[in-house]
Amino acid sequence: MKPLSLITGNTRGFSIPSLIIGIVLLGALFCFPSFVQSPYALHMMILLFLSTIMGESWNIIGGYTGQYSVGHAAYYGAGAYGTLVLLQKWEIPPWYGMWAGMAVAVLLSLIIGSICFRLRGPYFVLASIAVAEIVRITVLNTPAVTNGAEGILLSDLPPFKIGGTVITDFVSKVPFYYISLLLAIFTIVVTWLLQNSKLGYYVQAIREDQDAAHSLGISLSLYKSIALAISAALTSLAGSFYAIYIKFIDPSTVLSLDLSVQIVLIAIIGGIGTIYGPLIGALVLVPLSEALRSNVIAQGLINCGVVREDSGVGIFLKEHLAHAHVLIYGILVVIVILFMPDGVLGFVKKKSRDWGLGTGKGLDR
């Protein structure tokens, strides 16, 4: 078996080379902050892990179960608000508050599931959007608890102590780096466990054909609900983390439709229904959105002489490309759907098969 099987997700046992690569990669990630002190680099890595957590979480309900929720901001927001409201109003530390946020997210997922899972295909998608919008508007209109549109600014984050010893006071980005890394690993492990369980088989059967699954003894409502609850719980962790890392949340960032769409894109671009697809998606999307935000693309086009800086096009690009991420994402999705229907990971798998790399067996899973 070739090393490629590590990323192509052959799950029937690990081969020695892929295991070694995995360990080396993990080791490098754990040592990263000792070698790279740049806050910017750490920030980028943290965003990468955060996107991975979001993508992996969505993948469980979207990729494995085939239920394309475009309302995951609701669970993200539940985690973010659960954590910060408790911290700001009652000074409950986030490592307790996040469980409350998770409980809210899971409860919400059960309610949303009971409404939306009656519907199939595009109707489910629309219902998931609608319910997430209801959550956003509710938060917007309960300022007594949530500060409404103003949002919540975290004034100070208490140090994390175990039995009186301060583990970290959160002044640098390093603790956030490790927390997000561990959470990302955790979501990948959960996905791996899912794929190798009865639940994993059942939800994939539901994705492939609901009526067939139903007739083979699978309760559709039960297994869809379990998958959504797991997905919601993991997504809320991402929201909780975001809240204490960025230290400011409001409905237009943590509860927006924009966010719901981004979560879906991470998984779709990487490759849905695979363990490492969302990780690949994050590797594509995080640098891309950063490049757009910091205007390096417009500047690059100008520097390469493709467009002149003082021309109309140059000025237009410099002014607007940074705000055009939705457009660029849209184009990216079209490209992926047209040329890589199984995402970047599926594309790599197919090419590797065509070029005779890796083993044929297991690649189709």
Next chain:
Amino acid sequence: MAILEIKHVSKFFGGLAANADVSFTMTQGMIMGLIGPNGAGKTTLFNCITGYYPPSKGEVLFKGKLMNGLEPDMVCKLGMARTWQKVRPLAKMSVQDNVMVGALCRTGSLKKARELAMEQIMVVKLEHKADFPAGRLTIGERKKLEVARVLATRPELLLLDEVMGGLNPSESEEIIQLILDIKKQGITQMVIEHDMKAIMRISDRIVVLNSGEKLTEGSPQEVVNNPEVVKAYLGDFHA
């Protein structure tokens, strides 16, 4: 002993009576043939029996228990399972994983399910395709997969909807042998099939549906010699 009792079952789609007051009884271990021209309501009857639709009227009793209102997953768990006329492979999953999904109905262990699945895959002779994605099978192989997958749920009553449709004669012969083997295991079967020769060979009794109604019921000999049955089929062919 009666394993399945169908009592005055009707199913309406708008004004169309796809099943109209159908009643019959199946005893343990038998093979019941269910025949009738296209659109007679055979598949609809399967759907009503297995909880896919609630019957508009009437009752379905399986092992004496009322099935009306039960979801298909419960019906399957209680021991009544069906195949689909329009096959429904779990396309991206391998043949073995497809059958494992069936086997997981009776066990929580993947290891056990994998073993059970392999047994059923050997029964339908698909072992050389075990790691193949189900979406890439031929029609004949897909039909066999349907049967293996449903057998893996350990049914007491098996409903087969045209598992020979679209197969060549040698494939059909394999399926006939398979059905007879399943009978030997003591599993009761109801078989929808258009091939009269095949249905005559395997059935203990035959129910004939026409325009949603039960036209007649009897031994294979009685049914072929019934002038009304001949008329229903000829009428169908000349339409």
